Amino acid sequence: MNEKKYLLQFEPKAVEVPLTSRVISEFGLEVNILRAEITESGGQMIVTLIGPPGALGRGLRYLEDNNVRISELRPLVRKDDELCTDCGMCVSICPAKAYSISAPEWKVVFAEDKCIACGLCRDVCPPGAIFLSVI
Ligand code: SF4
């Protein structure tokens, strides 16, 4: 199963059709609506779509074919170096080895390109120096 977040932007034509319920019934996707602003003249939604990779791709194509613009939203992790005390908790818990300890300063360094955005480091960081947002 894949789970991804998307921004769906509906053109006016797209709001005349019950696209969300069709994505659920025709492609077997789970749709979790996180935010929605829809009027008769269009609108946008932030959703999590969950389903097998093939079904997810077909569901997204169906939406695009029906006047919905789709942008994938990726979580973004940021470490505030002012708040960080270099305790090393994130280094030991990160499954992607995105943190390392630099020598000889013994500073904890974050490598964003390795991060898989699981959020574990944010949950264990004692001073709350790690932030997870979505772009
Ligand atoms: S857990 Fe938090 S305070 Fe500790 S090293 Fe990591 S970012 Fe810094």
Ligand code: SF4
């Ligand atoms: S969010 Fe997960 S993968 Fe990314 S740095 Fe934190 S623990 Fe590692």
